[in-house]
Every structure is written in C-alpha cells, then in structure tokens.
Amino acid sequence: MQYLNPDNTHSVKEALDLTSKRWKIDKQIYDLHLGKRDDVTDSAVIVDGVTFHIPMLSREGLYVLWKCLWPECHNCCDRQGRLPLTVDDIHTIAKKMGYESRSTFIRNETVISSWQEHEAFANIITNLSMLSLKRKQNEREEDDGTPIPCRFLDEKGYCGIHPDKPGVCWLYPFASWLEADSNGRAVVHATFQLTGDCPGFYLNSALEDMMPVLKEYSKKIYDYNMATCRTSRENYSSISMVDLKKDYSQELPENKNRSSNQAMN
Numbered sequence: 001m002q003y004l005n006p007d008n009t010h011s012v013k014e015a016l017d018l019t020s021k022r023w024k025i026d027k028q029i030y031d032l033h034l035g036k037r038d039d040v041t042d043s044a045v046i047v048d049g050v051t052f053h054i055p056m057l058s059r060e061g062l063y064v065l066w067k068c069l070w071p072e073c074h075n076c077c078d079r080q081g082r083l084p085l086t087v088d089d090i091h092t093i094a095k096k097m098g099y100e101s102r103s104t105f106i107r108n109e110t111v112i113s114s115w116q117e118h119e120a121f122a123n124i125i126t127n128l129s130m131l132s133l134k135r136k137q138n139e140r141e142e143d144d145g146t147p148i149p150c151r152f153l154d155e156k157g158y159c160g161i162h163p164d165k166p167g168v169c170w171l172y173p174f175a176s177w178l179e180a181d182s183n184g185r186a187v188v189h190a191t192f193q194l195t196g197d198c199p200g201f202y203l204n205s206a207l208e209d210m211m212p213v214l215k216e217y218s219k220k221i222y223d224y225n226m227a228t229c230r231t232s233r234e235n236y237s238s239i240s241m242v243d244l245k246k247d248y249s250q251e252l253p254e255n256k257n258r259s260s261n262q263a264m265n
Helices: 006-020 027-033 087-096 102-109 167-171 207-233 253-264
Strands: 040-047 050-057 062-066 110-118 124-133 174-180 186-192 201-204 237-243
Touching: 006 027, 027 050, 027 062, 027 201, 040 207, 050 207, 062 207, 087 102, 087 124, 087 207, 102 110, 167 174, 167 207, 174 207, 186 207, 201 207, 207 237
Parallel strands: 050 186
Antiparallel strands: 040 050, 050 062, 062 201, 110 124, 124 237, 174 186
16 A cells, blocks of 8 residues: 555655654655555544544554654644645634735735645545645745745744644644545545655554544544535635545446436337
8 A cells, every 4th residue: 555646756755855864764664655665554543533544564563653743843834835724714814814804815825726635545536726825925826735934934943823823734744535434424534644744753563652642633633624625615615526436437428328318218
C-alpha cells in the first residue's frame, strides 16, 4: 500500500532531506514516505465516530505513530502548501482581521485553490476547489501547492491569528475524507499526510501510545468535515468524489439508452 502518488516522489524527498538536516528520521519512516515499503497494512481504529487508518509495518510489527514537536518544530507553517477555508473559517477569520464585509475579506485575503486527494487507505478520489487564505500578501493562484512560509507565523513559531486559524491547520498531519458505509451513511475517515515536512512520526509496537492524540483530534476532524459539507452546500466550494469501488459504466448515456430500449422491447 502506497501513501504517495509517484509524481510527487521528488518533492517529498526534497522535503524529507530538508527535514533530516535538523531532525532524525528513521529509515523505515523515510522509505514509507517515498512509497518504498511493500509491507504496509491498515490498522483501523474508530474513535468518537472517526475511523483512523494507522499504518503498520508488518515486517517489523511496528505502528507508525505521531506526536507534535511544537514549539521546537513549526514546519507545517514554514512550508505551507495551501490554506483552504470553510464557510466557518471565512466568517471567523474575517472578523479576526477586522473585516466587516465578508465579500471584501474574500476579495483581499483569499485565492482559489484546486487540487485532488487520494488517500492510501481510501476508496475515494476527491476533487476540490475552495477559497484559500493567502499565505503571503501577494499570493497568486499559480502559487497554490507550492510550500511557502505562512505570513501569520512569527519568529518564535506562534500563529498571529490563533486560535482563529483555519480549520485545516488544526488537523495536520491528518488528512480526512467522507466515505459511505454498507448502509449508505457517510463515515468520516482520517490518515496521515506524508509530505516529508513533519519530523513527528515515530515507530512503536503499541498503538495505545497514540490513543490520547486520536481522542483529541477526532472531534476536530469530525467538525471540519461537517464544516466542509456546509461550505459546499452554501456554494463556497466545489467538491466531487469518485468511488473506486463503484461501477460507473451503467451510468454512461449509451448504457442508459440501451437499458431504456430493452425495457421498451
């Protein structure tokens, strides 16, 4: 199981090598980032309605776990790729920055970001277009996805708009998505983003070591996914999903016409 699109291998390796200059990264974790492990299994853990997919390296019998190293590390802010905003974020941050008009905030402080997500243990490919908070004053849409320091980060590693920072900032290093269960109900899933920027990953034989972190993050992740759904419903974003388990061939126009003709005959 790979966590990485091969097209991204070079940029992830660059990030890993940069992170390695200051922090020790286990070789197993380094190789996992680059998709070089063929023994990764999924350990699914349900915490407060969120299904966490924790990777396990089966040859060593070790889980890949995580803890935040802030304030010594703030790489996630130093090398920020984008800051997508939910409708809740737009309201909160506009007020934090002194804007009375939401439309003025959007015009002055945001850009449009578009990207695709395909998590390692997911059966869903998600295509997203959302308003993103500018990470620098003169940010342009073509800067989207390029790691740059966030303008709200100070020299001591503190965020200038904390605790009103974007919801996505509270989730790192987790990525999350919605997926229908066998009854068609939406279930929130989460797993690690392995971008190469975070030195907080470590190996442990016991999954219980990370349960307090999963407990802390479960509410943040669940609430963020609900806020993302509201954002789409209120037309502040565009989100489409492709279910890799679903056979879409029956939905093609020619198949629908063929079924209709067969029914008429």
